[in-house]
Structure formats: structure tokens, C-alpha cells
Amino acid sequence: MTDRKTIIYPNPTVLAQAVAARTLLTIGDLLAEPGRTRVDIAVTGGTDGNRVFHELLASPLSEATDWSRVHIWWGDERFVAADDDDRNAKQARGEFLARMIDDGLLPESNIHEMPADTRTPDEIAAASPEETDAVLARAAADYQRELESELGDDPALDIAMFGVGPDAHFASLFPGLSQVLIDDPHVLVAGVRDSPKPPPLRLTLTVPMIARSRHTWVFTSEARKAEAVAKAFAEPRNPMAPSSFADGQELLWMIDEGAASKLRRE
Numbered sequence: 200m201t202d203r204k205t206i207i208y209p210n211p212t213v214l215a216q217a218v219a220a221r222t223l224l225t226i227g228d229l230l231a232e233p234g235r236t237r238v239d240i241a242v243t244g245g246t247d248g249n250r251v252f253h254e255l256l257a258s259p260l261s262e263a264t265d266w267s268r269v270h271i272w273w274g275d276e277r278f279v280a281a282d283d284d285d286r287n288a289k290q291a292r293g294e295f296l297a298r299m300i301d302d303g304l305l306p307e308s309n310i311h312e313m314p315a316d317t318r319t320p321d322e323i324a325a326a327s328p329e330e331t332d333a334v335l336a337r338a339a340a341d342y343q344r345e346l347e348s349e350l351g352d353d354p355a356l357d358i359a360m361f362g363v364g365p366d367a368h369f370a371s372l373f374p375g376l377s378q379v380l381i382d383d384p385h386v387l388v389a390g391v392r393d394s395p396k397p398p399p400l401r402l403t404l405t406v407p408m409i410a411r412s413r414h415t416w417v418f419t420s421e422a423r424k425a426e427a428v429a430k431a432f433a434e435p436r437n438p439m440a441p442s443s444f445a446d447g448q449e450l451l452w453m454i455d456e457g458a459a460s461k462l463r464r465e
Contacts, residue, residue, distance in 0.1 A: 200435055200436070200446050200450070201415075201446055201447060201448065201449065201450040202450070203432075203450050203451075203452055204449075204450065204451050204452070205432075205451075205452045205453075205454065205459075206451070206452070206453050206454075207454055207455065207456060207459045208453065208454070208455050208456070209455065209456055210420070210455050210456065210457075211247070211250060211420035211421060211455050211457075212250070213455070214247070214250075214418060214420050214453060214454070214455045215247065215250035215251050215253070215254045215420075216254045216258075217453060218251045218254070218360070218416065218418050218453055219251050219254035219255045219257075219258050219260075220254075220258060220260060221416075221453075222240070222251070222255065222358065222360075223255065223258055223260035223261060223263075223264055224260065225357075225358060225414060226238050226240075226264055226269060226358075227260075227263065227264060229357055229413075230265060230268055236268065237268045237269070237270055238268060238269050238270070238357045238358070239269075239270045239272060239349070239350060239356050239357050239358075240269065240270070240271055240272065240356065240357060240358040240359075240360070241272040241273060241274040241356050241358070241359040241360060241404065241412075242271060242272070242273060242274070242287075242291060242360055243273075243274055243275075243287070243360050243361050243362045243370075244273075244287030244290050244291065244362075245287075245362045246362075246420075247362045247418055247419055247420055248287075248291075248360070248362055249290060249291075249294050251360075251418075252291060252294035252295035253294060253295075255295060256294075256295055256298060266299055266304040266305040266309075267304070267305070267306060267309070269305065269309060270309045270310075270311060270349065271291075271296065271305075271309060271310050271311060272311045272346075272356065273287055273288060273311075273312065273313050274359060274360070274361050274369075274370045274403070274404050274409070275287070275313075275370040275371035275372075275401060275402060275403040275404065276288065276312070276313035276371075276401065276402045276403075277398050277400070277401060278313075278314075278315070278316050278335060278338065278390070278398070278400035278401055278402055279315065279316055279398055279400070280315055280316055280317075281315035281317075283315075285397075285398055286315070288310075288312040288313070296310060311345055311346075311349065313338070313342050313388075313402045314338040314341050314342060314402065316334070316338075316400065318334070328392065331392055331400065332390065332392055334390075335390025335391070335392060335400065335402065336390055338390060338402055339388040339389055339390045339402055340388070342388045342402060343386075343387045343388045346387060346388070346408075353411075354387065354408075354411070355411035355412060355413065356408075356411070356412045356413070357412070357413050357414065358412065358413070358414045358416065359404070359409055359412040359414070359415050359416070359447065360416045360417075360418070361409075361415075361416070361417050361418075361442070361445065362417075362418065362419055363417060363418075363419040363424055363427055363428065363431070363442045363458075364396065364424075364427065365423055365424055365426070365427055366395070366396075366427060367426075367427035367428075367430050367431050367439070367440035367441060367442050367443070368396075368441050368442065369417060369441055369442040369444075369445060370403045370404055370409070370441075371391050371394060371401035371402065371403035372403055372405075372406070372441040372444070373391070373394060373395055373396070373441060374395075374438065374439045374440065374441060375438065375439060376391065376393065376394075378391055378403060378405065379406065379438055379441040379444055380438060381405045381406060381407065382406065382407060383407065384407045386405055386407065387404065387405055387407065387408035388402060388403070388404060388405065388408065389402070389403055389405050390402055390403075391403060406444045406446070409444075409445065409446065409447065410446040410447060411447070412447040412448065413447065413448045413449065414447060414448070414449045414451070415445055415446060415447025415448075415449065415450050415451070416451050416452075416453060417442060417445050417450075417451070417452045417453070418452070418453040418454065419454055419458050420454065420455040420457060420458050421455065421457045421458060422457035422458070422460055423457075424454075424457070424458045425457060425458055425459070425460045425461040425462075426461060427440070427442070428452075428454055428458050428459065428461070428462065429461040429462055430443070431443040431445075432462060
């Protein structure tokens with residue numbers, strides 16, 4: 200695994216501002232590379248992710264960013280109807296993407312949402328676990344095909360951003376579930392049927408896909424996440440702390456003082 204670098208910020212607001220600034224500066228650096236035509240980013244939802252969307256809009260650096268060359272992906276998604284408020288993509292549109300599209304900065308074709316559940320409520324309720332697994336597997340395969348179609352047979356993201364749950368999960372890789380242990384390099388997206396955090400059906404990038412990223416950033420805030428951060432730092436690749444599997448060419452954790460409060464500091 201790549202050595203982890205950790206930066207601690209004083210509070211959630213400063214953390215979100217720092218993640219936003221780093222994102223915009225890194226996009227600019229990547230787009231300045233010779234021959235570079237695009238940048239591909241996987242974003243995250245949740246409280247911290249939405250704070251970052253707000254700061255991206257507020258930052259003057261955003262005005263200097265060529266958003267027409269930025270492609271947006273998701274590290275995970277709630278497998279619900281496309282218009283469901285639980286969708287990370289819907290929240291991102293409300294916080295950030297809709298404004299970028301309306302202002303003519305970001306083409307709709309640059310947004311790569313994970314598939315939604317197109318079944319009716321009655322069909323969902325009547326489905327057996329095996330039928331639900333099959334639906335999730337098809338949706339995961341569809342997103343993997345999109346990754347491969349856009350990024351080539353060996354797709355890799357430039358930036359992959361993730362939050363952390365109080366149980367130390369990241370993406371939709373949860374403690375004790377089998378998806379975090381997927382190590383087949385050809386399986387880049389997986390379905391989750393029994394998420395302990397509602398809603399129960401999810402899609403997620405796998406650890407092998409995340410590890411390909413040029414920059415993998417994990418960020419979280421507040422003291423309620425302190426135990427999760429300490430657990431993730433205590434032992435690499437601990438299935439009971441899935442965020443300990445985070446990897447990439449660069450692995451950076453950005454946390455605030457609350458989330459860092461149970462770490463041993465030299």
C-alpha cells in the first residue's frame with residue numbers, strides 16, 4: 200500500500216475549503232500536463248462531501264478552471280430511483296452540478312452517474328435476494344462498461360474522493376461485508392444488497408478500482424468520526440475498518456481536529 204499522508208485542519212469548514220482548493224489546483228495542474236485532454240474525478244456525498252461542493256462554488260479558483268474538460272464520476276451510490284432524495288448524484292446536482300450546467304461551464308455529457316433502480320416499488324418488494332443480486336450485478340457491470348468506454352480497458356481516475364462513516368466505512372464498503380475483500384483487478388464496480396446503513400441497496404467502486412487512482416483523498420470531520428479514523432489508522436486492510444483499504448498512487452487523509460482527537464500524535 201502507498202504510504203498515507205495526513206493533514207489536520209482546525210474545523211469542518213476549513214477542511215472543506217482546503218479540499219475544494221486542493222481539488223481546483225490539482226485539476227489545473229493535471230490539465231496543464233502536455234497532451235492532457237481531460238480530468239476524471241470521483242466525488243462523494245454526505246455532509247462533508249456537500250460542504251466541499253459548496254466551497255467549490257464559492258472559491259475564486261473555480262473561475263479559472265476549465266470545467267468543460269472535467270468529468271465527474273461517483274465512488275458509490277444509493278441504488279434507488281433516479282429522483283430519490285437519497286441519491287448522491289441528486290444531492291450533488293442540488294449543491295453544485297446544476298449551477299455549473301446552468302452557467303454553461305460543465306456539459307451534461309461530462310457527468311457519469313451510477314445507474315438508478317428503475318423497478319417499481321412493487322417489483323422491488325417482490326424480488327427475491329437472488330433477483331436483487333442479479334439486478335445489482337447488471338447495474339455494476341453497466342457502470343464498469345462506462346468506465347472502460349470512457350477511460351480505456353484499464354481505467355483509472357485522476358482524483359477519487361471519499362468520506363468516512365462512523366463505522367469506518369468508505370464508498371459503500373462496509374465492515375464485515377464481502378465487497379471490501381474483492382481483490383480481482385477485473386472487478387471494478389460491485390453491488391451491495393445488505394448495507395447496514397439505509398438504504399440497503401448500493402453500488403460501489405471496489406478497492407482494486409480505487410487503488411488505481413492517481414490521487415486518493417479521504418476526508419472526514421467531527422469527533423463522532425474519531426473512533427473510525429483511529430481504527431482505520433491502527434491497522435492496514437482491516438475488514439472491520441474498510442477505509443483502511445484506501446489506496447492510490449497518492450493517499451492523502453484530510454481530517455479536522457475533532458476527527459483526529461483519538462489519534463496518537465508524536
